Amino acid sequence: NAGVTQTPKFRILKIGQSMTLQCTQDMNHNYMYWYRQDPGMGLKLIYYSVGAGITDKGEVPNGYNVSRSTTEDFPLRLELAAPSQTSVYFCASGGNTEAFFGQGTRLTVV
Amino acid sequence: EDQVTQSPEALRLQEGESSSLNCSYTVSGLRGLFWYRQDPGKGPEFLFTLYSAGEEKEKERLKATLTKKESFLHITAPKPEDSATYLCAVLGSSGTYKYIFGTGTRLKVLA
Numbered sequence: 001n002a003g004v005t006q007t008p009k010f011r012i013l014k015i016g017q018s019m020t021l022q023c024t025q026d027m028n029h030n031y032m033y034w035y036r037q038d039p040g041m042g043l044k045l046i047y048y049s050v051g052a053g054i055t056d057k058g059e060v061p062n063g064y065n066v067s068r069s070t071t072e073d074f075p076l077r078l079e080l081a082a083p084s085q086t087s088v089y090f091c092a093s094g095g096n097t098e099a100f101f102g103q104g105t106r107l108t109v110v
Numbered sequence: 111e112d113q114v115t116q117s118p119e120a121l122r123l124q125e126g127e128s129s130s131l132n133c134s135y136t137v138s139g140l141r142g143l144f145w146y147r148q149d150p151g152k153g154p155e156f157l158f159t160l161y162s163a164g165e166e167k168e169k170e171r172l173k174a175t176l177t178k179k180e181s182f183l184h185i186t187a188p189k190p191e192d193s194a195t196y197l198c199a200v201l202g203s204s205g206t207y208k209y210i211f212g213t214g215t216r217l218k219v220l221a
Contacts, residue, residue, distance in 0.1 A: 004153075031207050042213035043154075043197070050207055058208065090153050092209075097142050097201070099209055101153035 002026050006091050006102035013081040013109045021076040021105050023091030031094040032074040034058075034066065036087040037104075043090065049074055081109045112137045112202045116212035123188055123219050131183040131215045133198030143181050145174050146197040148214070154197055188219045 007022045025032065030051045035043040035058075045058030049068040063085060065077040074093075078085060086109045092099040115134045123129055135143065142161055146154035158167040160176040167174045171192060173184040183196055195214040201207070 033209070043211045045208060048208060056206075092153075094207075094209075098144050098156050098159045099199075100156060101146075103153045104151075106151075 004091055004093050004100055004102035006105050008105060010106045015081060015109060017081050018079050021089055023074045023102060024072050025093040027093060028071060029093035029095050033092040034076045035090045038087050083109050085109050112210045114198055114200055114210050114212035116198050116215050118215060120216040125189055125219055125221050126187045128186045131196055133181040133212055134179060135200045137200045137202040139203030141201040141203045143176055144199045145183055148195045148197055190219045190221050193217055193219045
């Protein structure tokens with residue numbers, strides 16, 4: 001069972017570059033989420049989606065964009081990378097109760 | 111505002127020394143309280159869901175309990191492989207489907 005799959009696992013970006021973090025789930029969940037986790041800190045919600053075509057901001061949306069064209073996919077876009085976006089990014093999906101997480105993307109902006 | 115506070119921030123135990131982790135929460139209508147385990151460099155791994163006060167769930171050396179204000183994760187006779195960060199989260203019934211996470215308890219079990 002694949003569950004939630006994130007790609008890439010690691011990435012180094014230069015300041016000002018752009019990239020898309022990919023997230024796919026095969027559990028037919030309506031709800032999907034993007035979190036970032038800084039060292040020693042908790043999970044902070046960036047964006048979430050309650051279904052295809054519907055997205056909303058979380059706690060820390062600045063500098064990020066999302067789209068949800070299908071139930072399975074929820075990509076996260078960084079348009080102009082900044083050092084403050086160095087973090088580990090987790091995608092999650094949920095049905096009516098618990099959420100399941102991907103293995104994360106470790107992003108470094110230099 | 112929905113809120114989750116976990117304590118202690120860090121805990122060191124000797125192998126076999128039982129203890130409990132605390133998760134205090136405030137939420138407008140509890141849809142569910144969740145416990146996760148997170149190993150370094152990995153995504154959170156789902157452990158338990160609790161729905162109502164008085165409910166208990168068990169898995170191997172772990173037992174989760176729930177009251178109207180807090181949840182406990184009891185670890186009985188822990189082993190070094192139980193070392194991880196344990197996260198608590200709540201989902202309220204406020205209309206938005208957002209999980210609120212605590213900052214976690216870092217558990218280290220010494221052999």
